[in-house]
Amino acid sequence: MKTRRLGKNGPTISALGLGCMGMSEFYGPTNEPESIATIHRALDLGITYLDTADVYGPFKNEILVGGAIRGRRSKVFLATKFGILRSEDPNYRGVSGRPEYVKQSFEASVKRLGVDVIDLYYQHRIDPDVPVEDTVGTMGRLVEEGKVCFLGLSEAGPKTIRRAHAVHPITAVQNEYSLWTRGPEEGVLAVCGELGIGFVPYSPLGRGVLTGKITKLEDLAQDDFRRTNPRFEEGNFKKNVELAKRVSEMAAEKGCTAGQLALAWVLAQGQNIVPIFGTKRRSYLEENIGALSVNLTAEDLKRLDELIPKGAAAGARYGEAMMTLIGKAP
Numbered sequence: 001m002k003t004r005r006l007g008k009n010g011p012t013i014s015a016l017g018l019g020c021m022g023m024s025e026f027y028g029p030t031n032e033p034e035s036i037a038t039i040h041r042a043l044d045l046g047i048t049y050l051d052t053a054d055v056y057g058p059f060k061n062e063i064l065v066g067g068a069i070r071g072r073r074s075k076v077f078l079a080t081k082f083g084i085l086r087s088e089d090p091n092y093r094g095v096s097g098r099p100e101y102v103k104q105s106f107e108a109s110v111k112r113l114g115v116d117v118i119d120l121y122y123q124h125r126i127d128p129d130v131p132v133e134d135t136v137g138t139m140g141r142l143v144e145e146g147k148v149c150f151l152g153l154s155e156a157g158p159k160t161i162r163r164a165h166a167v168h169p170i171t172a173v174q175n176e177y178s179l180w181t182r183g184p185e186e187g188v189l190a191v192c193g194e195l196g197i198g199f200v201p202y203s204p205l206g207r208g209v210l211t212g213k214i215t216k217l218e219d220l221a222q223d224d225f226r227r228t229n230p231r232f233e234e235g236n237f238k239k240n241v242e243l244a245k246r247v248s249e250m251a252a253e254k255g256c257t258a259g260q261l262a263l264a265w266v267l268a269q270g271q272n273i274v275p276i277f278g279t280k281r282r283s284y285l286e287e288n289i290g291a292l293s294v295n296l297t298a299e300d301l302k303r304l305d306e307l308i309p310k311g312a313a314a315g316a317r318y319g320e321a322m323m324t325l326i327g328k329a330p
Contacts, residue, residue: 001046002292004274008196010150010171011119013077015267015292017049018042018285019202019278024061027280028221032064035280039068042285043075051174051202051276053081053124054109066113073115079172080109081154083124093322097127097135106142122152122174125326132156132164140168152200155326158187161197170197174276177201177269179210179262179304180231180243180313192272204266204275205288206240206313207231211259212248215241228319236315246307256294259284263291265304 002015021027023035039050052065062080069076082105085094110118121142123135132153142148150171153164164170173192177184178201192199207226208214217227217237226232231240244258251261266275277288296304316323 001048001289004198004271006120006150006198006200006274007171007192007272009169010198011077013274014046014048015274016047016263016289017051017077017079017200017274017276018047019051019276020061020065021051021053021056022278023280024057024064026056026225027278028224031280034282035064036068038280038282038285039065040072041282043069043072045286045289047289048075049077049079049274049276051079051200052113053084053122054105054112055081055084055086055124058086059108059112062109062112066115070114077119078113078115079120079122079152080113080118081122081124081152082106082109083122083127083154095125095127097123097130097132099130099134099138102135102138102142106147110147117146118148120150120152120172121148122154122172123156124154126153126156126160132160133167136164136167136170143168154202156188158191161188161191161195165195165197170195172198172200172274174200174202176203176317177266177275178204178206179247179265179308180206180240181317182310185310189270193270197272199270199273201266201273201275202278204277205259205262206244209240209244210247210262211257212244212251213259214244229317230315230319231313231317233315239314243308243312247304250300250303250307254294254300256290257287259288260291260294261304263288264294264296265301267291268296268301 003012004015005012052061139151152172154174175184205211220226248258251258279285
């Protein structure tokens with residue numbers, strides 16, 4: 001397994017991480033035995049970074065991940081998150097960065113995970129009503145108390161990252177980034193490089209579309225959240241599938257899968273980048289790890305930029321409620 005250092009002063013971990021969200025929610029039917037087997041296989045293959053959050057399930061995913069790593073904790077760089085609020089309304093999304101909420105969330109997460117220490121603790125979304133300095137200050141005290149090793153932010157913009165980093169060193173920023181989501185190129189990647197912060201792209205496979213395996217909406221389960229995502233609305237989806245076909249055609253020429261090519265592109269964007277792909281199946285896990293063996297030349301990278309130009313994806317990357325949360329993090 002190839003490794004990368006997560007930021008200037010962060011840990012050395014596997015060059016790819018495993019996102020566990022879909023094992024408990026959002027991406028159709030779940031299969032807990034297969035999900036646990038996938039986590040175990042990931043650890044056996046050298047992946048050390050596992051990513052979860054309290055909101056996934058909600059709460060179920062931390063329990064699943066905690067159970068899967070029992071007896072293997074020493075092999076795991078464990079990341080979880082707090083800050084997104086859920087309710088009985090499945091469509092509701094709120095946010096909280098209140099200091100007392102940080103403490104409550106941490107205590108609940110370690111209990112569900114069955115661990116004493118969280119390696120990387122993220123603020124999942126920035127609360128526009130609470131200064132990020134107050135939130136990160138509280139998170140920093142968890143580090144001082146030996147309960148958390150490193151701090152992270154998710155879906156934060158350049159100004160917010162700077163403000164947070166001035167209070168306590170930020171080790172990682174986790175934002176969506178892929179061939180069809182290029183927002184981090186508008187300042188976030190630059191500020192992470194300047195401050196020595198690692199960058200963790202989530203959804204590096206374009207929510208599965210860039211693998212070339214999703215070509216029609218019928219490929220998604222009825223309860224798959226992507227059916228409500230703007231990029232999967234009928235007109236947008238057709239355009240986005242056409243973009244993905246371009247990746248598949250180039251991958252065939254390179255002798256790799258489309259997903260491997262898309263992941264290799266993300267990996268090539270910087271040595272401080274550690275993408276986390278989400279899967280709940282061992283077969284896809286092993287395929288994705290194969291991206292580490294795909295070598296891209298400068299000409300390959302230029303061609304991919306031409307095949308899927310910045311801003312080419314049709315539709316917003318989230319529905320209105322979630323985009324509102326993201327939009328408030330400058």
